[in-house]
Amino acid sequence: MHTSVGQTRLVLASASPRRRELLGQLGLAFDVSAADIDETPHQGEAAPAYVLRLAREKARAVATRTPGAWVLAADTTVVLGEELLGKPHDEAEVREMMGRLSGRTHEVQTGVALAGPGGEHPGEYSTVVRTRVTFRPLSAGEIAWYARTGESLDKAGGYAIQGKGGFLVAGIEGSPTNVIGLPLGETLELLARAGVPLPWSKP
Numbered sequence: 001m002h003t004s005v006g007q008t009r010l011v012l013a014s015a016s017p018r019r020r021e022l023l024g025q026l027g028l029a030f031d032v033s034a035a036d037i038d039e040t041p042h043q044g045e046a047a048p049a050y051v052l053r054l055a056r057e058k059a060r061a062v063a064t065r066t067p068g069a070w071v072l073a074a075d076t077t078v079v080l081g082e083e084l085l086g087k088p089h090d091e092a093e094v095r096e097m098m099g100r101l102s103g104r105t106h107e108v109q110t111g112v113a114l115a116g117p118g119g120e121h122p123g124e125y126s127t128v129v130r131t132r133v134t135f136r137p138l139s140a141g142e143i144a145w146y147a148r149t150g151e152s153l154d155k156a157g158g159y160a161i162q163g164k165g166g167f168l169v170a171g172i173e174g175s176p177t178n179v180i181g182l183p184l185g186e187t188l189e190l191l192a193r194a195g196v197p198l199p200w201s202k203p
């Protein structure tokens with residue numbers, strides 16, 4: 001991927017291949033630079049505050065080392081009742097998560113933040129997008145098979161709606177790209193509000 005939207009450089013602060021692919025679908029030129037931050041939730045932190053804080057911290061971390069660029073970052077978590085489900089550590093945890101999500105509706109929440117050139121006002125352009133996802137009631141065999149696919153371990157909530165995990169899902173309400181890690185419509189709105197030139201903007 002290569003630099004500059006008009007005269008403005010855009011950097012995606014992410015190591016996620018999904019986010020890179022999704023942002024690429026908008027036809028924007030951008031660079032990628034991963035942010036390495038502590039993703040531990042604060043005591044009692046509500047999900048929307050958590051994903052927003054992490055998105056802002058990722059954007060800010062990369063903005064400090066890329067002066068003059070707009071920096072876009074996101075964080076996605078699965079929220080079941082009051083609980084946050086992050087990335088599972090092993091197959092056993094995937095099975096446990098699938099068992100809990102089975103037959104129920106959860107929310108996927110993504111915080112998106114755009115830090116201004118020079119790193120100033122990192123939270124000025126930010127949003128939280130929420131999508132409701134309902135799982136089919138899953139059999140023990142389906143859960144065991146899915147956990148063995150190995151596609152869960154780097155995904156919040158332990159599943160990939162865009163992958164083999166598509167069969168787990170009975171329905172969704174809201175943005176599909178939000179579930180995969182970057183809500184494209186809302187991201188475009190943030191970029192437009194910030195005045196970042198879009199592919200169809202007049203020069």
Ligand SMILES: Cc1cn([C@H]2C[C@H](O)[C@@H](COP(=O)(O)OP(=O)(O)OP(=O)(O)O)O2)c(=O)[nH]c1=O
Nearest residue numbers: 014015016075076155156159160161179180181
């Ligand atoms: C629920 C779900 C999550 N996911 C992914 C999106 C995110 O990449 C990941 C959640 O992890 P995040 O911590 O949001 O992101 P990341 O660690 O992959 O990348 P970075 O912080 O460098 O930007 O889960 C899917 O791809 N499909 C799904 O169906």
